[in-house]
Amino acid sequence: MAEQVKTSTTSTVAGQPLSSVPLVKSATAQIQAVPLPRRLAGGRAWGIGAIVVIGALLPFALQNFYIFQLTLAMVYAIALIGLNMLVGYNGQVSLGHGALYAIGAYIAAILMNSYDWPYWLSVLPAGVVCLVFGYFFGLPALRLSGHYLALASLALAVTTPQVLKHKALEQWTGGFSGIVLSKPEVPFGLPINQDQWIYFFVYAIMLVLFLGAYNLLRGRIGRAMIAIRDQPIAAEAMGINSAIIKTSTFGVSAFYTGVAGALSAIVVQFVSPDSYDFFLSITLLVGIAVGGFATISGAIYGALFILLVPNFAGELSKSAPWAIYGVLLILVMYFLPTGFAGFVRMIGQRLSAMFTR
Amino acid sequence: MDALLHQIFSGIASGGIYAGLALALVMIYQSTGHINFAQGEMAMFSTYIAWELIDYGTPYWGAFFLTIVFAFAAGVAIERLVIRPFHNLPVIALIIVFIGLLVVVNSTASWIFGTTLKTFPSPFPSEPLWNNHYISNHELGSIGVVLIIVAILFVFFRYTTLGLAMRAVAENPISSRLVGIRVSWMLALGWGLAAAIGAVSGMLVAPILYLDSSMMGGVLIYSLAGAILGGLDNPWGAAVGGFIIGIMENVLGAYVIGTQLKFSVALIVIVVVLLLRPAGLFGRTVVTRV
Amino acid sequence: MGALLSVKNLTAGYGETVVLHGLNFELREGGITAILGANGAGKTTTLRALCGLCRRRGEIEFDGKRIDNLVAEDVVRLGVAHVPDGRGTFAAMTAEENLRLGAYLRRDRDGVAQDFENVYTLFPRLKERRSQQAGTLSGGEQQMLAIARALMLRPRLLLLDEPSFGLAPLIVQEIYRTLRTINQQTNVSMLLVEQNATLALDLADHAYLVETGRVVISGESETVKADETIRRSYLGY
Numbered sequence: 001m002a003e004q005v006k007t008s009t010t011s012t013v014a015g016q017p018l019s020s021v022p023l024v025k026s027a028t029a030q031i032q033a034v035p036l037p038r039r040l041a042g043g044r045a046w047g048i049g050a051i052v053v054i055g056a057l058l059p060f061a062l063q064n065f066y067i068f069q070l071t072l073a074m075v076y077a078i079a080l081i082g083l084n085m086l087v088g089y090n091g092q093v094s095l096g097h098g099a100l101y102a103i104g105a106y107i108a109a110i111l112m113n114s115y116d117w118p119y120w121l122s123v124l125p126a127g128v129v130c131l132v133f134g135y136f137f138g139l140p141a142l143r144l145s146g147h148y149l150a151l152a153s154l155a156l157a158v159t160t161p162q163v164l165k166h167k168a169l170e171q172w173t174g175g176f177s178g179i180v181l182s183k184p185e186v187p188f189g190l191p192i193n194q195d196q197w198i199y200f201f202v203y204a205i206m207l208v209l210f211l212g213a214y215n216l217l218r219g220r221i222g223r224a225m226i227a228i229r230d231q232p233i234a235a236e237a238m239g240i241n242s243a244i245i246k247t248s249t250f251g252v253s254a255f256y257t258g259v260a261g262a263l264s265a266i267v268v269q270f271v272s273p274d275s276y277d278f279f280l281s282i283t284l285l286v287g288i289a290v291g292g293f294a295t296i297s298g299a300i301y302g303a304l305f306i307l308l309v310p311n312f313a314g315e316l317s318k319s320a321p322w323a324i325y326g327v328l329l330i331l332v333m334y335f336l337p338t339g340f341a342g343f344v345r346m347i348g349q350r351l352s353a354m355f356t357r
Numbered sequence: 358m359d360a361l362l363h364q365i366f367s368g369i370a371s372g373g374i375y376a377g378l379a380l381a382l383v384m385i386y387q388s389t390g391h392i393n394f395a396q397g398e399m400a401m402f403s404t405y406i407a408w409e410l411i412d413y414g415t416p417y418w419g420a421f422f423l424t425i426v427f428a429f430a431a432g433v434a435i436e437r438l439v440i441r442p443f444h445n446l447p448v449i450a451l452i453i454v455f456i457g458l459l460v461v462v463n464s465t466a467s468w469i470f471g472t473t474l475k476t477f478p479s480p481f482p483s484e485p486l487w488n489n490h491y492i493s494n495h496e497l498g499s500i501g502v503v504l505i506i507v508a509i510l511f512v513f514f515r516y517t518t519l520g521l522a523m524r525a526v527a528e529n530p531i532s533s534r535l536v537g538i539r540v541s542w543m544l545a546l547g548w549g550l551a552a553a554i555g556a557v558s559g560m561l562v563a564p565i566l567y568l569d570s571s572m573m574g575g576v577l578i579y580s581l582a583g584a585i586l587g588g589l590d591n592p593w594g595a596a597v598g599g600f601i602i603g604i605m606e607n608v609l610g611a612y613v614i615g616t617q618l619k620f621s622v623a624l625i626v627i628v629v630v631l632l633l634r635p636a637g638l639f640g641r642t643v644v645t646r647v
Numbered sequence: 648m649g650a651l652l653s654v655k656n657l658t659a660g661y662g663e664t665v666v667l668h669g670l671n672f673e674l675r676e677g678g679i680t681a682i683l684g685a686n687g688a689g690k691t692t693t694l695r696a697l698c699g700l701c702r703r704r705g706e707i708e709f710d711g712k713r714i715d716n717l718v719a720e721d722v723v724r725l726g727v728a729h730v731p732d733g734r735g736t737f738a739a740m741t742a743e744e745n746l747r748l749g750a751y752l753r754r755d756r757d758g759v760a761q762d763f764e765n766v767y768t769l770f771p772r773l774k775e776r777r778s779q780q781a782g783t784l785s786g787g788e789q790q791m792l793a794i795a796r797a798l799m800l801r802p803r804l805l806l807l808d809e810p811s812f813g814l815a816p817l818i819v820q821e822i823y824r825t826l827r828t829i830n831q832q833t834n835v836s837m838l839l840v841e842q843n844a845t846l847a848l849d850l851a852d853h854a855y856l857v858e859t860g861r862v863v864i865s866g867e868s869e870t871v872k873a874d875e876t877i878r879r880s881y882l883g884y
C-alpha cells in the first residue's frame with residue numbers, strides 16, 4: 001500500500017505513473033500457470049468440442065428473438081476478447097473501446113450504405129481500420145498507465161459520438177439519425193431463416209477469432225504480454241520489446257473490437273451516434289471484469305452478463321435497473337475478483353481434486 | 358472583438374464550475390492516487406438534496422450548508438463502506454468499482470428524483486452588475502465561491518495539523534502511521550471533503566444547466582481535463598486548469614472547431630498534457646535524494 | 648526494577664515467510680540496548696514487529712501492558728517512536744513540517760514549542776534548513792531530521808534502525824554523540840539496531856546478537872564486546 005501511493009505521487013513526474021502497481025491480481029496468472037493434468041486437458045478439449053456443436057445446433061431450437069439475442073452476445077464476446085487482451089493480459093486499461101466498436105460499426109455501415117459493398121465483405125476492412133487506429137492510439141498510451149490511460153481513453157469514448165454527429169461527415173454518417181441497413185439475405189438457397197443465417201455468420205467469425213486469440217494468448221506473445229503487465233522492468237531485461245508488444249496489443253485488440261462493431265451493425269441493421277456513447281465503453285469493461293480478467297472463456301460469461309443482466313435487473317426493479325446493475329458490479333468485484341471464469345475454474349479444480357483423491 | 362470578449366467571459370464562468378469539481382477530484386487524488394470517476398454523479402445527487410430542501414421551504418443558504426454536511430457524511434460513508442474493502446485490490450478493480458458507483462448513484466438519482474429537468478435557484482441577484490452584458494451575477498458569484506474554496510483549502514493544507522496529516526498520508530502512509538496518524542480516517546476525510554466540494558460545484562452548476570441526473574457528465578470530463586492540465590496533486594493548479602479549460606472550450610468551440618466538437622478540446626488537452634507534462638502545468642515536482 | 652520493554656518468544660514474518668523464530672529480550676527504563684546482526688538477520692523486522700508493522704506472534708510487553716495486538720498508530724500513542732530504516736522522512740514537505748508531524752499526537756502547545764527549541768539545539772543544522780524540502784536534504788541531515796521527528800513525540804522509547812546507514816564517519820560520530828546526549832538529558836530508552844557493532848556497543852549498555860531470527864549472544868555491552876565470536880565476525884580484530 002505504501003509503495004503504491006508513493007509511486008503514484010512521485011512518478012507522475014517520471015511519466016510512468018503507477019507503473020509498479022500490479023494491475024491485475026497475479027492470482028489469475030498463477031492459476032493459469034498451473035499446468036493442467038493431461039487427462040483433464042483431454043476432457044477439456046471434449047468439453048469445448050461439445051460446446052461448439054451445441055452452439056451450432058442452438059438456432060434450430062430457439063425462437064428468432066432468442067437467436068437474435070445470442071447473436072448479439074457473440075458479437076459482444078468478440079469485442080470482450082479484444083478488450084481483455086489489452087486490459088487483462090497486457091494491463092492497459094481502456095475506457096475507450098466503445099469508440100473503436102463505433103468506428104468498426106460505422107466503417108461497415110458506410111461501406112454497405114454509400115458504396116454498396118456486400119455485408120460479408122465489409123467486416124474485414126472495418127477491423128483493419130480499427131487495427132491501424134488502435135495501433136496509433138497505442139503509441140501515446142505507451143507513456144500512460146493505470147488511471148491516466150483510463151482517462152485518455154475515456155475522453156476518446158466521449159468524443160467519438162460527437163465526431164460521428166458532425167456536419168462535415170454527415171453525408172456518410174447520416175448525422176444524428178444514423179444509417180439504416182437492410183437485413184442480410186440467406187445465401188445459396190439454404191433452408192434457414194435470416195436470423196439463423198446471421199447467427200451462423202457471426203458464429204463462424206467468432207470461432208475463428210477465438211481460435212486466433214487462443215493461439216496468440218497461450219503462446220509466446222501472450223506470455224510476453226503478461227510479463228509486461230506484471231513485471232515491466234524484468235520483461236525488458238529479458239529482451240521483450242515492450243513498446244512493440246504494447247502497441248501491437250492495442251492494434252489487435254482494436255481489430256477484434258472493430259470486427260465486433262461491424263458485426264453489430266449487420267446484426268442490428270442500424271447505426272447511430274448515440275448507440276455508442278460512453279456507457280458502451282463502460283459496459284465492455286464491465287464485461288471483462290465480470291467474465292474474468294486475462295481469461296478467454298471469460299468473454300462468453302461477460303457477454304452473457306452484459307446482455308442479460310440489464311434485462312434481469314429491469315425485471316427486478318422497473319424503476320432503477322441500472323442501480324442494480326451497478327451494485328452487482330461492485331459485488332462481483334468484491335467476491336469474485338477473478339470473475340466468473342476464475343470462479344468456474346476454481347470449482348473445476350475443486351471437483352477434479354475431489355475425484356483424483 | 359465584443360464577441361470574443363463574450364466567449365472569454367462565458368469561458369471564465371464555466372471554468373469556475375470546472376474548477377470546483379476539479380478541486381474535488383484533486384482531494385481524492387492527493388490522498389489516494391485514485392481518480393474518482395463517480396465524483397460528478399455524487400455532486401449531482403447532493404444537488405438534488407439541496408433542491409428538495411429548498412422545495413420544503415428551507416432558505417437557500419440553509420439548504421446550501423445542510424447539503425454540504427450531507428455530502429461530507431455521504432463521502433465518508435462511501436469511502437468506508439464501498440471503497441475501503443478494495444484498498445488492496447489492483448487498480449483495475451478499483452476503476453470498475455468507481456464505475457459501478459457512478460452507475461448506482463446516477464440511476465438512484467433518476468429513480469428517486471425523477472427524470473424531468475428541474476430549475477435550481479441562484480443565490481445571487483439576477484440584475485447584472487453595472488449592467489454589463491458579459492457576465493451574470495451568478496457566474497461572478499460562482500467564480501467567487503470557487504476562489505473562496507481554494508483559499509480555504511490552501512489554509513487548511515498549509516496551516517492546520519489535520520491538513521498536514523492528510524498531506525502526510527498521501528505522501529507516505531507508513532511514516533504517517535509511525536507518527537500516530539490514523540491513515541484510514543484521513544482517506545475517509547479526503548472523500549468527505551471531496552464530496553462536499555463537489556456538492557458546492559453541483560449547486561453552482563444547476564442554475565445554469567438545469568438539474569437533471571445527467572447534469573454532471575460533461576462537467577466531469579472538462580474538470581478532469583482541467584485537473585490534469587493544472588496538476589492533479591495541486592489544488593490551485595487544478596482550479597486554474599479548470600478556468601483555462603473553460604476558456605478554451607468556449608473560444609475554440611466558437612472559432613476553431615465548432616460547438617459540435619467541444620468535447621474534443623477536453624480529449625486533446627488530456628492527451629497532450631499527459632504526454633508532454635504528466636505532472637501538469639503546476640504539478641509539484643518532488644525531488645528525492647537517495 | 649522491571650523492564651520497560653520485554654519481548655518473549657517473538658515470531659514474525661511477511662506473508663508466508665517467517666523471519667523471526669522466537670526472540671527474547673528486555674530493555675530497562677532509560678537504558679540503551681543494541682541489536683546486532685548481519686544483513687538479513689531480522690533486525691529491521693524486529694523493530695517492525697514491535698510496532699505492529701508486520702505479522703507477528705508472541706508476547707510484547709511495554710510498561711507492563713501487552714502491545715502485541717496493537718496497530719502501529721496505537722503503539723505510537725503509548726510513547727514508542729520509530730526511526731525506520733531508510734529514515735521515512737516526508738520528502739515533499741519541509742523539515743519543519745516533518746517535525747510538526749512528529750508532534751502530531753501532542754496537545755500541549757507550549758511543550759511542543761519547547762521541543763522545537765530542543766531539537767534545534769541538538770541539531771543546529773536542521774534549524775538552518777527548516778524551510779527546505781526534506782527530500783533535498785543531505786543524507787546526514789535527513790537522518791537528523793528523522794531522529795528529531797521521533798523526539799517531537801516526547802517518546803519513552805526510541806526505536807532506531809541503523810542511524811549510521813550510508814553516512815560519512817564524521818557525521819555518524821556526530822549523530823551517535825547526540826544520541827548519547829539525548830539519552831542522558833531526557834532519560835529516553837533506546838532500542839538501537841546496527842550492523843556497525845563497534846559504534847553500537849560503545850553507546851549501548853546491553854546488546855543482543857541476532858542471527859537468522861534467533862538471539863545467539865546477549866549480555867552487557869562489555870561482556871558482548873569481549874566475546875570471541877563477536878570480536879572475530881563483527882568487530883574485526
Ligand SMILES: Nc1ncnc2c1ncn2[C@@H]1O[C@H](COP(=O)(O)OP(=O)(O)OP(=O)(O)O)[C@@H](O)[C@H]1O
Nearest residue numbers: 661664666684685686687688689690691692693842
Ligand atoms: N516486506 C518483506 N517481505 C518479505 N520478506 C521480507 C520483507 N522485509 C524483509 N524481508 C525478509 O526478512 C529477512 C530479514 O529482513 P530484515 O530487513 O529484518 O533484515 P535486517 O537484519 O534489517 O537486515 P539489514 O541489515 O540488511 O537491514 C530478509 O531475509 C528479508 O528478505
Ligand SMILES: [Mg+2]
Nearest residue numbers: 690691692732
Ligand atoms: Mg534493516
